[in-house]
Amino acid sequence: MTESLDPTDWAILAELQRDARLPLTELGRRVNLSASAATERLRRLEGAGVITGYHAEIDLGKAGYPVLAVVRLKYPGSRHEPLHKLLGERAEILECLRTTGDDCYTLKIAAASMAHLERTVDELAQFGSTTTNLVYSRTLPYRGPREPARDLDA
């Protein structure tokens, strides 16, 4: 399951989470490997599905989406296809987590205006009751998983 990542693998993951466009030669330098060895490890991590993609991070405000909101959706039925269809159509829904608890889904929505957010939430409300919270700020920069401290299951 955990494709047994060694410290070098984690070093590669850390570097590419920080800067996905790092050249392979420079990557090799940073993890004390030749470029070809680093490349081979990287291909292995990609092939095993540990790395699922490389993405540019966009400033939502500068891109014209100054309104960010967390919306929780309480979804009574068990027919989830219509919701998934809406998720596919509405690009303003950036993330959708299905969770335990009273609210079945937690979504993150980027909108161009309050009116736009209102319209999007209205569309979601046809599926169930919604709770919307506006986001003041992200208090953390981008972050992904790091090498575990080795006793987390203790």
Add this chain to the structure above:
Amino acid sequence: MTESLDPTDWAILAELQRDARLPLTELGRRVNLSASAATERLRRLEGAGVITGYHAEIDLGKAGYPVLAVVRLKYPGSRHEPLHKLLGERAEILECLRTTGDDCYTLKIAAASMAHLERTVDELAQFGSTTTNLVYSRTLPYRGPREPARDLDA
């Protein structure tokens, strides 16, 4: 504010959100620009802060963090420094959004085990009351902002 992004800019953003490691020559090809013109546009987008970084996306389960949870924190006081200090120390907290509403913060936490999650939530609980929801699944692949349809403020 919205550095007036034209369709070519959006095409560049779309390509790099899909694959941040795309070579500049191939990027130019896809947006019908020469490599140097594409590069210049890209540097402009980076310089303007529209693109804030390039990140590898890691499969949390395969990386040894099979437990994902959304934790909402109701934070009574106004002294936020101690919380921010904890955020900096606990790498398992992947995201922290400060929001309106009863719960001041919404956090996303990746844990190696339920015990690990429990410990992390306990640390958060010293700041206020917490609500924890486990994540069954992400129902959407990675997604970022796209070119607006031009009448979103209507």
Add this chain to the structure above:
DNA sequence: CCTGAAAATCGCAGTCG
């Protein structure tokens, strides 16, 4: 995991519309 060479790419001039 390393070396080494061929092919592709990157970065930087200078030039055109």
Add this chain to the structure above:
DNA sequence: CGACTGCGATTTTCAGG
């Protein structure tokens, strides 16, 4: 001023050890 061309330096890729 934004985009294109040309060329040297770097990077990528793929042999083979």
